[in-house]
Amino acid sequence: MADAGGVGQQLRSAREARNITLAEAAQSLKLAPRQVAAIESEDWASLPGNTMIRGFVRNYARVLNLDADALMRALDATRMQRTLQLEASAGTSSHLPQASNQAERRDYLAGHRGAGAAGPGTAGVFLCSAELLARAVGGAHG
Template sequence: MSEQVQASVGQILREAREAQGLALENAAIRLHLMQRQIEAMEADDFSSLGQPVFARGFVRNYTRLLGLAPEGLLARMEGAPAEPATVSPLPTPSSRSWLTSPWLLLLLLGALLLGAIPVALYWWLNSDVEESPAPAPVQHSRSAPAPVPVPAAAPAVVPAPAMEVPLAAPPVVLPEAAPAEPAVVPPAVPADAGAPAASVPGVAKGALHLEFGADSWTEIKDASGNMLLRKLNTAGSSVDVSGTPPFNLVIGNAAQAKLTYNGRPIDLKPFVDVTVARFTLEE
């Protein structure tokens, strides 16, 4: 019991990981962190993880991955914030005592009364003024419709030029346009028929084949952003994926993985960062 009490947070995390046979690389892939961040937590180097809030969040997720209770380890971390002390009720009593003052209530009531009296007088005076001019516009509206029927005689002028239209109709322009129309219709049909044939070869497919020599977290997306594969592949397994290129790939333990695209082997070494390969595979 004394050894567990004296052990640091990082030592407890490292011993729990080693007891489960979990490698640093696999732990980093599962937590979506860099391997150096896992090593920093196991070395009690929490300052390199950024703000204390981020460091505590990383430790909490790591303990849950290892099946440990996070509360005990978070309480033992250095620089654990004493958050209850930051809540200071000092400004609240002053505002409450000021708002509950009887003098303030009297001033507010007086201001409301002074503001309500002018508004009531203004509304009462305007209501009388608006009622008196109402009947006046009614008399003017009755005399106004008299001049309206005068412009009604204007449509009589329109039928006169209508007689000139049949004079322009006899020209031979109409029979000449008739034979031109059927000649244009036939070529339009084959033009539409050829459209679907051009769209068929536009669909490109790509076939990916992956073989894993060690446990590897793999993610593959197609050109439209659809996730084709996202899982932890065990050592000795293989996966076949097909879709529309280009493909976005993330392969963990890339040094132990083999990739072929449409039967052509792809070298993963140029894309490896630490142990993870991230790249886009185009046609």
């Protein structure tokens, strides 16, 4: 049954051939009927993510006594092809910022909590990295 359409179509055809209603399939899978309909129509965006989609398809295949591994391979091929199409077309008009010779100043806070410090209410010692750098450079010249 590997070439009989997409994964969703294969599942729908198998369900209908067994005279199982969408509601009955949903009950067997412990899913909402709208989720089963989304699987059958391959509306992957309305389902809760790749891991869940894979689980739904695998369980649905088992309920219908289909080859779950073949359906998983077909699902992966379909999803991979779609991902590659999205990657190829995404961001084609974007530009990266140009590098400059000027150093960018960034101030970061470095935190230290002493050995006796306990709990969120204890004050730590915070110094600005720019201040530390200024002290190091100033100490070398002074």
